[in-house]
Amino acid sequence: MPFTQSSYQVRFEWGVDGLARLEPADVIVAVDVLRFSSTMADAVAEQPVALERARLWSTNGAAVAAAASRVGAGPVVLLGGIRNAAATARAVMTLQERRGDRTSVSVIAAGELTSESRLRFAVEDQLGAGAVIAALTDLGIDHSSPEAAAAAESFRALRRGLRHLLIGSGSGRELADGVVSTDRMLADGIRPAAVEECAELDATDTVPVLRAGTFEPFA
Structure with a gap:
């Protein structure tokens, strides 16, 4: 199967369908930078958050995490992104x-679903996934697929402009314009x-x- 990336230790794909194409992994990192991964990283520092609760204010990130928990023999499912890239890599190293x-x-970038239910490339998730993969490489977990290597290098090349890139991205502008409601989260x-x-x-x-349907801090 040409798209499983099975000969590589670190793999990269997009969305639930992309996850299904990959060989089952020991660890799956879901990346949904705007809102889900970033908000959850701060929220679980204060309290565990049930997956079903998180579904109320997240679509793609929660879907990827839920699908990941059902893959193979039950991988460890982490949430990673720009805010916790190095910590996510350290967690993987600890597990190893x-x-x-x-x-x-x-590493699975969630992307964004369009109104036609098609997965749209989301630059923030490309950068978030790349940040995690680059951090893994820095720790020596560097046998990466071409797809993963390309994501990591795009992050390295653009890391100085992360704020500008996220604010100017389609998803960032959507949030700034109030198209995406945050009422449920608040x-x-x-x-x-x-x-x-x-x-x-x-x-x-x-x-x-x-773990068992609930997000909590990795330890």
């Missing part, structure tokens, strides 16, 4: 050390991360991990 064996990692007691916060590289050491 605990297993005492080479650990495969699939009513649920969770403050949504601002676009500028989502662009803050390694601003938090918290990595959400999905």
